[in-house]
Amino acid sequence: MCDLKICAARPFFFYCVISSLLPLHRQKKNPFTINTANKCTTHLEADMAEIKSWVFWRAVGAEFVGMLLFIFIGLSSIIGRSEKDQVPQELKVSLAFALAIATLAQSLGHVSGAHLNPAVSLGLLVCCQISALKCVFYILAQMLGAVAASAIVNGLRKSESLGVNQLSPGVTLEKGFIIEFLTTLQLVLCVIAVTDKRRRDVTGSAPLAIGLSVGLGHFAAISFTGCGINPARSFGPALIRNDMKNHWLYWLAPMCGGIAAALLYDFLLYPRINNLRRRK
Amino acid sequence: MCDLKICAARPFFFYCVISSLLPLHRQKKNPFTINTANKCTTHLEADMAEIKSWVFWRAVGAEFVGMLLFIFIGLSSIIGRSEKDQVPQELKVSLAFALAIATLAQSLGHVSGAHLNPAVSLGLLVCCQISALKCVFYILAQMLGAVAASAIVNGLRKSESLGVNQLSPGVTLEKGFIIEFLTTLQLVLCVIAVTDKRRRDVTGSAPLAIGLSVGLGHFAAISFTGCGINPARSFGPALIRNDMKNHWLYWLAPMCGGIAAALLYDFLLYPRINNLRRRK
Amino acid sequence: MCDLKICAARPFFFYCVISSLLPLHRQKKNPFTINTANKCTTHLEADMAEIKSWVFWRAVGAEFVGMLLFIFIGLSSIIGRSEKDQVPQELKVSLAFALAIATLAQSLGHVSGAHLNPAVSLGLLVCCQISALKCVFYILAQMLGAVAASAIVNGLRKSESLGVNQLSPGVTLEKGFIIEFLTTLQLVLCVIAVTDKRRRDVTGSAPLAIGLSVGLGHFAAISFTGCGINPARSFGPALIRNDMKNHWLYWLAPMCGGIAAALLYDFLLYPRINNLRRRK
């Protein structure tokens, strides 16, 4: 499902994580060279080659278009009726977000991987399945798409909420963090697991599986935090409505969840070098 | 999923689009000849050969039968209960339309492609996956099927609405256009993407993916426009009830959305000649 | 999905249909012999060989077990809450029946074909995919399973309805017939289409497709007729509650729908000898 650029070897994993945290200009000067069978040259050159290609910008464009459609549909389903705090509305919104991801991942997955979620992009970076540069551009495109869609929906109906994520009454920051962390963890775990190229047993539709995982997160979290699990989705309406209360939480918790899922899957549950390490 | 007749080459694309806009008699006289490897002769002769075949008329018949069942089921689910403006009813109607397309595309996809939607037929024409003649006959069969089903359901219960698509209070023509345009765009994008024969990564059920995309459109649009995204579905009840208010919008917006999806996918996101153009 | 016994040749189709309508003893005396390449001997001998095999009785047993679980789950979901005439209840019941068929067809499909519906068995007989003898025994097993499950659920809670199918107020016999006929037609069409061994394009889960088709029928019909589309499902509660009002309709309409679907698919839409007949 992903346009992958797998890291050369496990020792470079930590380099990969660290370099992703460094500013971009730093990375470009990095003279470190990987000479392995899969013919990467340097991160610098590889990134430069990548950024010059049509495929890269098409993928970034697909993330923008996908995010625009995703947020447009999600917010439209939220503001359609004003019966906000009721179970049927929760069902409708959860299913709308689930089917939106399932559909768009099916439509755009072969172009960009259809992350449509900064936490997913970050998780895949930690798994070394995308480059740091791609991760950054994807997240920017996702944020831009979410803001554009929020502006469109804001023009449609002067609704109270526009689906801005807020903590429900009685939900403290710690509780909100736990909920957003665990629901994002299961989502990114699902994304990494179904797109794992080592597996041969993923027989059904990967986009549908990921979409249902998004719906699942909404069933669990929607009554407590409105269900972010996607920083860009939280960012769009918050910026348009200029309602940034606790907004940092909707970035921190999903990003931590995405990183935790990647580490959990890639190191503990299904390590890449398990062929060497396991006895049996 | 489609009984395709792929256009010979990219340069003929514009010819293909233009000829589809010309009156039919014009096309028959067109002496233009395509002599390529895949042995098309002239559009005229190809169309004539196609229209004489049993396969063609079976496909047109399948579109009629499919549309009749689709609209019968959709409208029956709408008028079953009179709790019109409530979320559970929206859920029921969205799921009914979604499952109807998923089921009928599964049952009839190998016969006609199961477009069941003029916007889909038009989008596939723009992608050069069906001939202009087939597009015209499909749309006629779809309209006929929708009218027949609407007449049957109209006889079942003298309901107020019969599911005639109308703009909700507060939704202007511009807003309605945007909503119908974007929701149809995601639907036709999904149809084109999952039936793209160049892809090898569509592992699940394509009919189910398309059905869920239809449901998704309903979740987003049903509170605003009643959710057309299918001109024939809008046409049937409108004709039977003779309620043509704003009816042109339910043709214009989905048709534009279908064309936009085809151009977006086929030129920008996943161009057919990307093997040549891309560097990497 | 089916344990098929395909008829030898098309000319014997009508014999096959007719013999299925004759009493069973008549069939046994039938001396007619089919000597074709696929080594059928006589219907009589073939049926006798079939009825003596473990596989046959295992399949009949699977139909009984499947029907018992199906009706138990369906009726339990109906009588769980008494909010009978509301949309959320319709959603719950529709999804319960849909998922029950999807699950049981997945669990038992390789044993018996998991028809779980006399209309499906009859449709597959008309398509010559099962023998008349198997059709009769399947229908008997289905009725027995439905009665057993209805008796169990009847003991659970002294509910008013036990899910006995009745025409809603304002729905005449003719309207009820049309609704049951068309909803069963789409179901049997789906079953025949997804289990058609000539197709190579059924990529997703056939049991899920059939289950969703059952759910679809419920969305359309549940407000009007309670949604039979399955004579055995109607028969169980009606017998236990001794409420046989209009019961014949719930046999006639689905059976006609099943036959119509088989004829429509097998003769018009996707005829078996289309390789010979079609030009192109």
Added chain:
Amino acid sequence: MCDLKICAARPFFFYCVISSLLPLHRQKKNPFTINTANKCTTHLEADMAEIKSWVFWRAVGAEFVGMLLFIFIGLSSIIGRSEKDQVPQELKVSLAFALAIATLAQSLGHVSGAHLNPAVSLGLLVCCQISALKCVFYILAQMLGAVAASAIVNGLRKSESLGVNQLSPGVTLEKGFIIEFLTTLQLVLCVIAVTDKRRRDVTGSAPLAIGLSVGLGHFAAISFTGCGINPARSFGPALIRNDMKNHWLYWLAPMCGGIAAALLYDFLLYPRINNLRRRK
């Protein structure tokens, strides 16, 4: 989907069942040796080899993580809104449990088999698809995960119920047993059937099929018993809230259902040695 350790031969089946009921130290001393083609040595040595491997402990860890996420999401969806005894809430909870199993079975199925249910583990033991030792450790990990998740959710909101399974008013112990027994039977039947390696006809997503089967059980049982069908899921909240009323029923009925499903499938419906036994 499962990390199987198939028993050597059918005669050892009863040994396998019996040894699983004996205390663990007894099993270790068992000198019985299986010398067959598939190179098992003794149960003792095989179990010891298994327990020393990383793969085994990774699988146990995956059951713990999966159960923690499963119960966290399930209970969060239950306590999100307090509209407890209504149909929309039943829909939400049923779908949440269904999608949770579908997602986690997709994410963790290749690591541990993703049983996430003691009744499933026991059923697979009776089918000789996992060792007795694995079954015991899986059940312990599942219970631990469920307790941990219940403690987390208990901290989130001081809700009345925390989703503790209780019999609804009017539901006696016998009725509750029948409902839990039959709904678990269909679930374990589905698990065994879709993971049966002898089948070649399971084309869709096995995790989704199992998830929908869990949802199906909820549609049937939720109004009567709150829907256990999973002893560990019942155990977690009951322990945290110290509400053990009728708790034994939520262990006995699902466990009996799991064993019954395994025996029904493996001996009656699709016996392993049917190639020998059947005539035809």
